[in-house]
Amino acid sequence: MPDAYQDCLDYLYSRLNYEREGMPKGLADLRLGRMRRLMARLGDPQQGLRIVHVAGTKGKGSTAVMMAAALTASGVSTGLYTSPHLNRLEERYLIDGRPVPPDALVALVDEVRGVVDEMEADERCSRRFGATFFEITTAAALLHFARRQVGAVVLEVGMGGRLDSTNVVRPLVSIVTSIALDHTRQLGDTLGAIAGEKAGVFKRGTPAVSGVQEREPREAIRRVARQRRCLLREIDVDFRYEDFQPVPPLERPTPGRAVVRTWRTDWGMLDVPLLGPHQAHNMTVALAGLDCLAEADASLAVERSAVVRGFAGLEWPARVEVMGARPWLVVDGAHNVASAIALADALRINFPKVPRTLVFGTTREKDVEGQLRALLPLFETRIATRYVHNPRAVMPEEVAETAEAIDGRPMIIAPDPEEALATARKLTGAEGLICVTGSLFLAAEVRAIVLGRRPTSAVGPASA
Structure with a gap:
């Protein structure tokens, strides 16, 4: 089989x-x-x-x-x-x-x-x-x-x-x-x-x-x-x-x-x-x-x-999905400006007011600046990364450059989701929150890491 x-x-x-x-x-x-x-x-x-x-x-x-x-x-x-x-x-x-x-x-x-x-x-x-x-x-x-x-x-x-x-x-x-x-x-x-x-x-x-x-x-x-x-x-x-x-x-x-x-x-x-x-x-x-x-x-x-x-108990993976506590781990596939704004509203309204770390990676041809403008004000710590199982990723250095042009603050560079998640956990206290977002590609890879699974080969969402 x-x-x-x-x-x-x-x-x-x-x-x-x-x-x-x-x-x-x-x-x-x-x-x-x-x-x-x-x-x-x-x-x-x-x-x-x-x-x-x-x-x-x-x-x-x-x-x-x-x-x-x-x-x-x-x-x-x-x-x-x-x-x-x-x-x-x-x-x-x-x-x-x-x-x-x-x-x-x-x-x-x-x-x-x-x-x-x-x-x-x-x-x-x-x-x-x-x-x-x-x-x-x-x-x-x-x-x-x-x-x-x-x-x-x-x-x-x-x-x-x-x-x-x-x-x-x-x-x-x-x-x-x-x-x-x-x-x-x-x-x-x-x-x-x-x-x-x-x-x-x-x-x-x-x-x-x-x-x-x-x-x-x-x-x-x-x-x-x-x-x-x-x-x-x-x-x-x-x-x-x-x-x-x-x-x-x-x-x-x-x-x-x-x-x-x-x-x-x-x-x-x-x-x-x-x-x-x-x-x-x-x-x-x-x-x-x-x-x-x-x-x-x-x-x-x-x-x-x-x-x-x-x-009751309905779950929808990678849609403001809470995958852990202490710190809270939120995984969301927001892949455009409208979705990033919706995620930002959710974090402001539906979550405790705690220190937050952003892990962000996105896809070519997306409005990266628009996504980041919606999200950056909510986060004290920001990590730029990329997904690795699909060729359409924006390089983390490019994401960091865009973020710094927006508010003058640097982003930490992580070459892949595993290192990005490990860095986020190291820098975020137990009472804080980590949010992984920017693409359904990235959400899929982080979910696989958290769940201890391997995604099927060449996974790739049309709207990621």
Whole structure:
């Protein structure tokens, strides 16, 4: 089995992999035709699935995991497909919170691989220009959920929406959680242009939920919804929330609470299951999505009691994840300015006021200065590092130079995550806090160190 598993990984990572190599410069290289042909050859397993399709610049993973947890708690067998994985490929394929077993994953990929080989032979296409890593892993997920006859699937978009490989599905509900500037070379350099790409997951006559609050992207989403005759439910119009953050002084990381009301349900006061004030927004979008789903299919209606059960103890790795105490160790995959701001707010509001150490490493083509401007004021000690299992890392010396240009203070240089974490622990007292952030690549490698695991080869998130 170990040889078969490694062969499975080697095959996948031999394919064109935007997660590792970076996205193309524009959308011209992205097409849905090949993905549609692949799914047709597999028998279009997605057509029998009841799907919620979740897009957005940030918050889409958190919203998806909350919806899946509530559906599972209500007694519905629920598949959850997210990307990227952090340490094991199996993390992308969850049913009721449990990842696909390695042997089942190998069998799935082998089956899809055979179909891909036939398709590429028929189309006289080389492997380099054939089905991509993400197309194959997405096809395997849809096949897996269909074979397991799950009652519902929550499907997270990889990048964008309109041309994302997941957009071959016909969902019961489409969701756009938020819009911010990210992947501007591929999606556009305005919020309106990006919103138009994200709203590309809307299907004609299918209800949609939007958590977007800014005027320009909201108008773009409304325009797409009108064109496709979608019943659009919007935050601050059809549903809203009032959040209540923990009252300082805090002795430990403490989530907030929120009162949520939609056009259909008064959900009342709920504990926000994940840390950070931004998670109240994500929880509200998730609950609106559940209400929209209940109207689309009454058998998928979720009661408040199931939401409470599903949210209790919910974990979402590398999203303001607390991995240790004395000192507190927080690992977060914030990879753009919006995510860095959300992390900074979480550290200010949901954590004790203690001395803090930042461990930061990021990815080429990201707004490194913008990320650092959001984070640096919160930290007395700052360490620049890089992840090592992916070639897209920014060198720590470059990160340190950018930081010093911002506030004149130097950063400590650590050549790799292991040394960075060891240095942070040496310099941070037991009552302090260490935060590792800047990229999901870095978060994955630090999590592997903390958990004593080795990540699968060539791990690499598309949005890291």
